[in-house]
Amino acid sequence: MTGPQTLFDKVWDAHVVADLGGGMNLIHVDRILLHDLSGLRALRMLKDQGHAVRHPELCFAAPDHTVSSDPATGGVGGFHETCVVPLAEMTAAAGIRHYAMGERGFGILHVMGPELGVTLPGATLVCGDSHTCTHGGVGAFAMGIGSSELVHAMVTQTLMQRKPKRLRVTFDGALPDWVSAKDMILHVIGREGAASGDGHAVEYAGQAIRSMSVEGRMTICNLSIEMGAKIGMVAPDDTVFAYLEGRDHAPKGAQWDAAVAHWRGLATDAGAAFDTEVDVDVADVKPQITWGTSPEHVIAVDGRVPDPDAAPDAEHAHALREAQAYAGLAPGEPIEGVGIQWVFIGSCTNSRVEDLRAAARVLDGRKVAEGVRAWAVPGSEQTKADAEAEGLDRVFKDAGFEWRLPGCSLCVGANGENVPAGERCVSTSNRNFVGRQGPGSRTHLASPAMAAAAAVTGRVTDVRKLMDGEA
Amino acid sequence: MEKFTTLTGVAAPLMEANINTDIIIPIKRLVGTDRSTMGAYAFEPWRYRSEGVENPDFVLNQDGYRDATILIAGPNFACGSSREGAVWALDGIGIKAVIAPSFGGIFFNNCFQSGILPIVLAPDVVDDFAARAGPGAAFTIDLEALAITPPNGQPVAFEVEPFRRAALLAGLDDVGMTLKRADEIAAFQDADRVDRPWIYPA
Numbered sequence: 001m002t003g004p005q006t007l008f009d010k011v012w013d014a015h016v017v018a019d020l021g022g023g024m025n026l027i028h029v030d031r032i033l034l035h036d037l038s039g040l041r042a043l044r045m046l047k048d049q050g051h052a053v054r055h056p057e058l059c060f061a062a063p064d065h066t067v068s069s070d071p072a073t074g075g076v077g078g079f080h081e082t083c084v085v086p087l088a089e090m091t092a093a094a095g096i097r098h099y100a101m102g103e104r105g106f107g108i109l110h111v112m113g114p115e116l117g118v119t120l121p122g123a124t125l126v127c128g129d130s131h132t133c134t135h136g137g138v139g140a141f142a143m144g145i146g147s148s149e150l151v152h153a154m155v156t157q158t159l160m161q162r163k164p165k166r167l168r169v170t171f172d173g174a175l176p177d178w179v180s181a182k183d184m185i186l187h188v189i190g191r192e193g194a195a196s197g198d199g200h201a202v203e204y205a206g207q208a209i210r211s212m213s214v215e216g217r218m219t220i221c222n223l224s225i226e227m228g229a230k231i232g233m234v235a236p237d238d239t240v241f242a243y244l245e246g247r248d249h250a251p252k253g254a255q256w257d258a259a260v261a262h263w264r265g266l267a268t269d270a271g272a273a274f275d276t277e278v279d280v281d282v283a284d285v286k287p288q289i290t291w292g293t294s295p296e297h298v299i300a301v302d303g304r305v306p307d308p309d310a311a312p313d314a315e316h317a318h319a320l321r322e323a324q325a326y327a328g329l330a331p332g333e334p335i336e337g338v339g340i341q342w343v344f345i346g347s348c349t350n351s352r353v354e355d356l357r358a359a360a361r362v363l364d365g366r367k368v369a370e371g372v373r374a375w376a377v378p379g380s381e382q383t384k385a386d387a388e389a390e391g392l393d394r395v396f397k398d399a400g401f402e403w404r405l406p407g408c409s410l411c412v413g414a415n416g417e418n419v420p421a422g423e424r425c426v427s428t429s430n431r432n433f434v435g436r437q438g439p440g441s442r443t444h445l446a447s448p449a450m451a452a453a454a455a456v457t458g459r460v461t462d463v464r465k466l467m468d469g470e471a
Numbered sequence: 472m473e474k475f476t477t478l479t480g481v482a483a484p485l486m487e488a489n490i491n492t493d494i495i496i497p498i499k500r501l502v503g504t505d506r507s508t509m510g511a512y513a514f515e516p517w518r519y520r521s522e523g524v525e526n527p528d529f530v531l532n533q534d535g536y537r538d539a540t541i542l543i544a545g546p547n548f549a550c551g552s553s554r555e556g557a558v559w560a561l562d563g564i565g566i567k568a569v570i571a572p573s574f575g576g577i578f579f580n581n582c583f584q585s586g587i588l589p590i591v592l593a594p595d596v597v598d599d600f601a602a603r604a605g606p607g608a609a610f611t612i613d614l615e616a617l618a619i620t621p622p623n624g625q626p627v628a629f630e631v632e633p634f635r636r637a638a639l640l641a642g643l644d645d646v647g648m649t650l651k652r653a654d655e656i657a658a659f660q661d662a663d664r665v666d667r668p669w670i671y672p673a
């Protein structure tokens with residue numbers, strides 16, 4: 001007899017291979033994604049340990065981290081020989097499907113997985129990357145793991161895990177104009193804190209999620225790890241099924257019908273218990289922007305940099321002071337109007353067509369401000385092609401943006417693409433850590449529309465004011 | 472993997488909240504740096520003022536803390552990326568245990584892969600330990616007895632998942648343990664192929 005269950009419980013229980021005792025379980029892994037840093041490392045570790053990949057047909061790879069996004073290079077950057085080529089060779093030797101740059105299907109793993117139908121509802125998916133939680137947008141149980149765990153997954157098709165606690169974030173109400181999925185999740189992280197999801201699997205629910213596109217759901221799930229949760233999920237529904245149907249690796253024919261019937265059963269039952277519940281009325285959410293060095297250092301665009309003296313304790317006060325020194329901002333300073341030198345629209349958070357469309361709406365007929373370098377980096381070859389088919393690339397280029405090749409790019413600078421020290425970047429990515437976009441760089445996380453607004457004014461700008469009357 | 476039974480050593484306090492893995496090991500050190508040499512770059516942005524020039528204000532550069540084998544940290548320690556280099560970097564400077572009110576979940580699991588023990592304790596206990604920490608002041612962590620004895624203090628109990636504890640005590644390797652369950656995995660997959668055939672491409 002089982003009582004009402006959550007979405008997460010249902011998916012977890014369906015994957016338990018063995019109870020290891022003491023709260024640990026061996027869970028089955030349905031999909032494994034490999035990238036050019038941790039994935040390559042894990043393949044090498046596996047080889048050194050003398051193991052074989054148990055199910056190469058369940059693994060997929062792409063060198064998203066170190067490829068160059070500079071169109072002049074054709075994607076070949078400084079790490080081509082050390083990371084990109086070895087990943088291609090080692091996956092070929094293991095019989096793993098590898099998507100090379102330039103090939104349709106290639107992209108940031110967290111964009112390309114759902115786009116190819118590799119990611120499926122109710123499936124477990126792992127990758128040596130903390131933003132693997134993104135795939136929860138289609139209802140997958142997806143999480144980042146380390147290289148050793150990745151070896152374990154490749155060799156045994158399982159993982160040893162302790163079942164996390166359950167947290168539900170319910171977003172109700174109607175989203176105001178120019179406020180997006182990114183703002184919703186940043187708002188939650190700002191309110192609840194960067195550690196609030198530690199040890200939890202998060203389910204995002206509520207009317208504002210149900211009426212949201214799959215792209216938006218992925219943006220929300222993407223930032224689960226920024227509140228400490230390894231896993232973020234949305235119950236699969238018709239929006240997801242419509243998104244996935246016909247994709248390269250999605251089930252076809254009778255198997256598709258059987259899969260959809262199965263997936264419909266994955267919603268959280270009425271009365272199922274969560275360890276923690278958070279409720280948000282999205283009507284109250286304003287466009288968000290970070291000022292500091294943690295995603296929890298986030299305020300509404302009409303807000304002010306907080307006063308460390310008002311922090312709850314000395315440690316928090318210390319952290320705020322350090323962050324403000326790094327960010328070059330003073331307590332009480334309004335964030336709106338702060339001058340910026342860079343804009344990055346990309347990353348597994350916000351590089352899908354819908355994100356590019358939102359930015360293009362702002363950029364249409366406008367020009368990037370003098371002294372600002374602005375990049376648009378689509379999340380995948382497919383996204384890039386789709387955006388170009390709609391003419392979005394023209395809007396970006398006409399505005400003065402660089403329209404670049406897909407990959408992680410400036411999100412992390414692993415490929416050598418960096419924001420110079422001391423310069424400020426409004427970025428649609430997910431981390432504003434010290435040095436994240438390059439040593440000494442200052443990152444302000446925001447939505448694509450907010451990033452576009454900053455690009456055309458050269459300062460942090462309230463997109464609602466810029467677009468007043470154009471909503 | 473090395474066994475973990477008892478550890479006696481100096482504990483360095485790093486009490487800031489949300490210390491992320493980019494601080495523990497910067498991304499540029501993940502390429503071309505061997506696991507065995509990552510210790511040189513542990514906490515690189517804090518440990519050095521510039522390439523090779525130590526920051527004397529950083530605790531691990533101070534006399535009496537250089538040989539620390541334990542870190543006492545603020546909440547959400549090692550949040551952020553999944554990079555296992557964060558564990559290898561700590562391992563490289565001789566850290567064998569980390570005590571904090573909470574951890575980044577991926578880092579927490581990664582620790583066990585290298586025989587490093589992450590210990591979750593209540594914030595006030597962690598604060599008390601940090602206050603007791605000092606150059607040369609030894610803590611003893613007894614994994615068998617599940618107790619930590621701080622300098623001039625009474626033993627404090629802690630918990631570790633029994634499965635993880637047994638593996639650490641015996642120095643067992645996860646992959647080796649799971650491979651013994653190959654039959655169970657195959658049986659699961661056989662049944663699952665019937666329930667969810669779409670997961671297994673033909």
Ligand code: SF4
Binds near residue numbers: 110131347430
């Ligand atoms: S886009 Fe950024 S956050 Fe996403 S996988 Fe790449 S580096 Fe990680």
